[in-house]
Amino acid sequence: MRLDHLWLTDFRNYTMAELAPDPDGLTVIRGTNGQGKTNLLEAVSYLATLESFRGAPREALVRRGSERAVVRAEASRDGRSLLLEAELPLNGRDRYLLNRQPLRRGRDLLGALRVSIFAPEDLHLVQAGPAGRRDLLDGALVALHPRNDALRSDLERVLRQRGALLRQCDGRLDTDAESTLDVWDSKLDELGSRWADLREEVTGSLGPLVSDYFAELTSAPAHLSLTYRRSWEGRLADALLASRREDVRRGVTTIGPHRDELDIQLAEMPARTHASQGEQRGVALALRLGVHSLVGTVVGSAPVLLLDDVFSELDPARSAALIRLLPPGQSLLTTAGPLPDGPVPALVVSVGAGEVRAA
Amino acid sequence: MSIYAGPVQDLIDELGRLPGVGPKSAQRIAFYLLKASKEDALRLSRSIVEVKDRISFCRRCFNVAEGETCSMCSDGRRDPSIVCVVEEPRDIVAVEKTGEYSGLYHVLQGAISPIEGIGPEQLRIRELLARIETESVTEVILCTNPNLEGEATAMYLARMLTPLGVKVTRIASGLPVGGDLEYADELTLGRALEGRRQVDV
Ligand SMILES: [Zn+2]
Numbered sequence: 318m319r320l321d322h323l324w325l326t327d328f329r330n331y332t333m334a335e336l337a338p339d340p341d342g343l344t345v346i347r348g349t350n351g352q353g354k355t356n357l358l359e360a361v362s363y364l365a366t367l368e369s370f371r372g373a374p375r376e377a378l379v380r381r382g383s384e385r386a387v388v389r390a391e392a393s394r395d396g397r398s399l400l401l402e403a404e405l406p407l408n409g410r411d412r413y414l415l416n417r418q419p420l421r422r423g424r425d426l427l428g429a430l431r432v433s434i435f436a437p438e439d440l441h442l443v444q445a446g447p448a449g450r451r452d453l454l455d456g457a458l459v460a461l462h463p464r465n466d467a468l469r470s471d472l473e474r475v476l477r478q479r480g481a482l483l484r485q486c487d488g489r490l491d492t493d494a495e496s497t498l499d500v501w502d503s504k505l506d507e508l509g510s511r512w513a514d515l516r517e518e519v520t521g522s523l524g525p526l527v528s529d530y531f532a533e534l535t536s537a538p539a540h541l542s543l544t545y546r547r548s549w550e551g552r553l554a555d556a557l558l559a560s561r562r563e564d565v566r567r568g569v570t571t572i573g574p575h576r577d578e579l580d581i582q583l584a585e586m587p588a589r590t591h592a593s594q595g596e597q598r599g600v601a602l603a604l605r606l607g608v609h610s611l612v613g614t615v616v617g618s619a620p621v622l623l624l625d626d627v628f629s630e631l632d633p634a635r636s637a638a639l640i641r642l643l644p645p646g647q648s649l650l651t652t653a654g655p656l657p658d659g660p661v662p663a664l665v666v667s668v669g670a671g672e673v674r675a676a
Numbered sequence: 677m678s679i680y681a682g683p684v685q686d687l688i689d690e691l692g693r694l695p696g697v698g699p700k701s702a703q704r705i706a707f708y709l710l711k712a713s714k715e716d717a718l719r720l721s722r723s724i725v726e727v728k729d730r731i732s733f734c735r736r737c738f739n740v741a742e743g744e745t746c747s748m749c750s751d752g753r754r755d756p757s758i759v760c761v762v763e764e765p766r767d768i769v770a771v772e773k774t775g776e777y778s779g780l781y782h783v784l785q786g787a788i789s790p791i792e793g794i795g796p797e798q799l800r801i802r803e804l805l806a807r808i809e810t811e812s813v814t815e816v817i818l819c820t821n822p823n824l825e826g827e828a829t830a831m832y833l834a835r836m837l838t839p840l841g842v843k844v845t846r847i848a849s850g851l852p853v854g855g856d857l858e859y860a861d862e863l864t865l866g867r868a869l870e871g872r873r874q875v876d877v
Binding site: 503 | 700
């Protein structure tokens with residue numbers, strides 16, 4: 318997996334910009350804050366995941382005053398060259414092309430380019446609510462098998478449909494609504510059970526990897542374990558039936574994969590509440606490294622590493638450990654300050670006033 | 677947000693009620709029409725009026741019809757013992773292209789989708805059940821789209837129809853998942869029809 322060339326048109330603060338990162342070493346993107354370093358990584362990852370890793374809305378991605386943004390990249394995989402293009406109109410749906418062929422669905426682009434993103438906000442993975450941890454598992458599942466994206470989006474849609482129906486019930490369930498609810502429950506059972514099984518399976522594969530990385534990142538390592546916890550017991554179909562009255566009363570689906578949790582325990586205590594901030598940063602890094610390594614192993618080529626300002630928040634010891642642990646391969650790193658000792662950039666570019674220049 | 681003069685705003689509002697047209701597109705189309713020649717605009721308005729005057733839905737199957745019954749229902753050579761249930765009239769075109777089907781149709785005029793406020797009562801389901809009870813139908817083929825809403829609608833129909841003693845079948849999987857029937861090529865859809873299976877409920 319390699320990114321050969323990136324072109325942006327009217328994306329974020331860039332009118333026109335291009336970047337040709339080093340093919341297999343470290344490319345450092347320098348610049349003071351607010352100049353658009355992260356925007357470059359965001360554009361690369363957009364082609365890999367079809368969304369902004371910062372959760373940015375469309376208006377933020379299209380340069381002000383422009384009707385559409387275009388992100389284009391040349392990538393190669395197993396010696397084959399691929400041209401990926403995404404057009405993001407201010408209004409309406411994205412258009413995607415692969416090797417100049419328009420794709421009917423965005424998800425047909427998934428898998429053409431894979432990335433692993435490390436960002437300072439990763440700390441939320443450990444500190445914030447379960448949504449981010451579920452997203453981590455879901456992202457890993459799609460990176461491992463792009464086909465999983467169809468399952469994920471069907472599941473999200475079932476949940477939206479069921480939620481809409483529950484709200485329309487307005488606390489009461491007549492026979493008509495009941496027979497429609499039966500249908501959505503049966504779909505939710507089918508897709509939700511499968512998705513939870515997949516998440517549980519990938520948690521099982523990640524556990525030992527993440528635990529090893531964490532041990533290497535910390536000087537006095539405590540045992541780290543990952544457990545996937547479902548929000549129901551037994552068969553999902555039965556659990557949905559049992560919670561139906563409650564769901565109708567509250568107008569929401571109270572159990573299902575959207576309520577599940579990835580438990581992270583450090584020395585048998587929840588990392589979210591019982592770990593120090595330093596430990597939590599270590600856990601977050603270990604989670605990202607674990608996914609990166611798992612995807613690289615299963616897919617057979619390492620994802621492109623995108624490191625957004627990662628060293629600014631780490632103490633020197635952890636920075637050094639992270640540098641040591643990063644698997645070899647193409648990486649793009651943004652930084653406002655100097656780099657810690659260790660990595661030798663193969664290419665340095667600088668970003669300022671909406672331009673990318675060789676430094 | 678009414679910032680334009682009366683008739684312009686009315687046009688934007690009307691256009692905005694069309695499926696798939698957001699407020700910004702409505703504005704763009706309205707200004708396009710303002711700039712368009714009078715003949716072009718009249719031709720558009722005439723074809724809207726004409727379609728409403730001359731075309732209606734078949735009383736039996738809810739396909740588009742230029743009278744009380746559609747061309748399918750009034751064709752005596754078609755087999756009235758099989759009914760193929762589709763979401764939209766355009767799906768009939770897709771099934772006809774396969775050349776694999778010679779029974780009748782029933783157009784639901786949509787699929788169950790609570791997000792869009794569409795429940796079974798908004799679709800032509802009651803009329804379908806009535807047909808099964810009064811016509812001598814032996815098989816109902818559920819030919820809704822192979823996406824989530826189409827599958828859910830098929831499941832709902834199977835549960836309603838099976839107790840009536842009619843054989844209920846669903847087109848085989850193998851169609852591009854998540855898509856619409858109209859995107860499937862004739863060969864694939866023909867094979868899916870041929871490979872239809874009885875639905876377990
Ligand atoms: Zn008819």
